Amino acid sequence: IDLTGKYLVPGLVDMHVHLREPGFEAKGDIESETAAAAKGGFTGVCSMPNTNPVTDNGVVVEYIKSVAAAKGHCRVYPAGAMTKGLKGEIIAEMGDMVEHGAVAFTDDGRGIQGAGMVRRAMDYGQMFGKTFMSHCQDDDLVGDGQINEGAVSTRLGLLGWPAEGEELQIARDITIAELTGAKLHIQHISTAKGLDMVRAAKAKGLPVTCEATPHHLFLTEDAIDGTYNTCFKVNPPLRTAADAEALIAGVVDGSVDAIATDHAPHSDWEKSREFELAPFGMTGLETALGLVITNLVKTGKMSFGRMVELMAIAPRKILGLDQVTIAEGSVADLTVFDADAAWTVSEDDFASHAKNSGFKGVELTGRATDVFVGGKRTLANGVVC
Numbered sequence: 001i002d003l004t005g006k007y008l009v010p011g012l013v014d015m016h017v018h019l020r021e022p023g024f025e026a027k028g029d030i031e032s033e034t035a036a037a038a039k040g041g042f043t044g045v046c047s048m049p050n051t052n053p054v055t056d057n058g059v060v061v062e063y064i065k066s067v068a069a070a071k072g073h074c075r076v077y078p079a080g081a082m083t084k085g086l087k088g089e090i091i092a093e094m095g096d097m098v099e100h101g102a103v104a105f106t107d108d109g110r111g112i113q114g115a116g117m118v119r120r121a122m123d124y125g126q127m128f129g130k131t132f133m134s135h136c137q138d139d140d141l142v143g144d145g146q147i148n149e150g151a152v153s154t155r156l157g158l159l160g161w162p163a164e165g166e167e168l169q170i171a172r173d174i175t176i177a178e179l180t181g182a183k184l185h186i187q188h189i190s191t192a193k194g195l196d197m198v199r200a201a202k203a204k205g206l207p208v209t210c211e212a213t214p215h216h217l218f219l220t221e222d223a224i225d226g227t228y229n230t231c232f233k234v235n236p237p238l239r240t241a242a243d244a245e246a247l248i249a250g251v252v253d254g255s256v257d258a259i260a261t262d263h264a265p266h267s268d269w270e271k272s273r274e275f276e277l278a279p280f281g282m283t284g285l286e287t288a289l290g291l292v293i294t295n296l297v298k299t300g301k302m303s304f305g306r307m308v309e310l311m312a313i314a315p316r317k318i319l320g321l322d323q324v325t326i327a328e329g330s331v332a333d334l335t336v337f338d339a340d341a342a343w344t345v346s347e348d349d350f351a352s353h354a355k356n357s358g359f360k361g362v363e364l365t366g367r368a369t370d371v372f373v374g375g376k377r378t379l380a381n382g383v384v385c
């Protein structure tokens with residue numbers, strides 16, 4: 001293979017992906033969404049548990065692993081639900097899930113509401129040495145909020161989803177992590193103030209990490225202004241330009257540990273509904289690498305080394321994956337990208353089953369060309385195999 005002019009890096013891992021199988025295959029499935037991962041340069045993804053049935057026991061974990069082994073185009077690391085049915089009432093079968101290969105626990109899809117339940121989930125998760133990944137959404141404050149609460153939501157006549165609906169839970173979770181000693185990971189952080197709380201927790205020496213998505217870094221609520229485009233409806237919502245700027249500063253200075261996409265495929269008919277009825281979520285696997293290279297590396301804000309830290313090393317460390325230290329003689333997962341490849345994001349080109357990207361029509365520089373997973377080539381010259 002001729003890699004002249006290309007970069008060869010440790011395989012990228014996306015620690016926040018909705019694969020939709022089992023249960024929501026009309027949106028996407030393990031085969032289609034891991035193909036999207038390979039096309040985007042990823043060698044592994046952590047799958048979220050808001051499947052149907054919910055990934056809250058070993059059988060579902062085993063199902064995901066077996067479909068991934070048979071049809072997947074990358075490694076799949078299942079995250080288990082913290083509570084039964086993601087309802088926030090009863091702790092899920094964590095031990096059973098760990099035995100079957102769950103790598104972490106999360107309330108993603110719907111935040112745990114009660115502080116007592118957070119404490120119990122952290123205590124149990126800790127027993128199994130797993131990170132508590134928190135979705136951070138206070139239902140009392142968020143209610144039926146559709147987009148960031150502020151001038152844009154008022155102008156458009158849409159119910160607001162206030163920053164405080166996220167920040168309150170970040171504060172709560174950091175406080176309870178300090179009480180329990182649990183490893184806490186804040187998912188899809190979207191506000192400047194939330195990031196300041198994470199910074200303060202890190203400064204205290206607490207094992208608190210966070211991830212930011214490309215859409216919270218490179219899009220703002222203004223994308224929805226005048227368009228009512230449901231592709232931009234996402235949880236947590238796109239925030240202000242000041243928030244995005246603060247998140248980018250955090251990515252550069254190390255306060256944000258990882259970049260994760262929260263890839264959330266939905267079917268065309270669902271996203272064609274009126275704004276209030278369309279589901280939250282946008283895809284991200286196929287655009288993340290190009291967005292980061294274009295907006296952060298090519299602009300001189302950070303190095304390729306920092307990019308590898310954010311997209312390959314930190315996700316493995318936070319999830320405790322064994323590939324962090326590779327034993328001599330084992331086969332590495334690798335990503336090859338062309339940092340100068342210019343391309344335009346087009347839905348015709350997506351390997352994902354879904355088309356709900358927030359970046360359609362955007363011109364990017366930098367794209368994965370080849371991916372190797374455990375010695376097998378999963379992307380060859382940009383074509384999934």
Ligand code: NCD
Nearest residue numbers: 018109234235262264280281
């Ligand atoms: C998630 C999904 O579609 O599964 N959507 C999203 O906007 N992040 C669920 C959720 O977190 O609301």
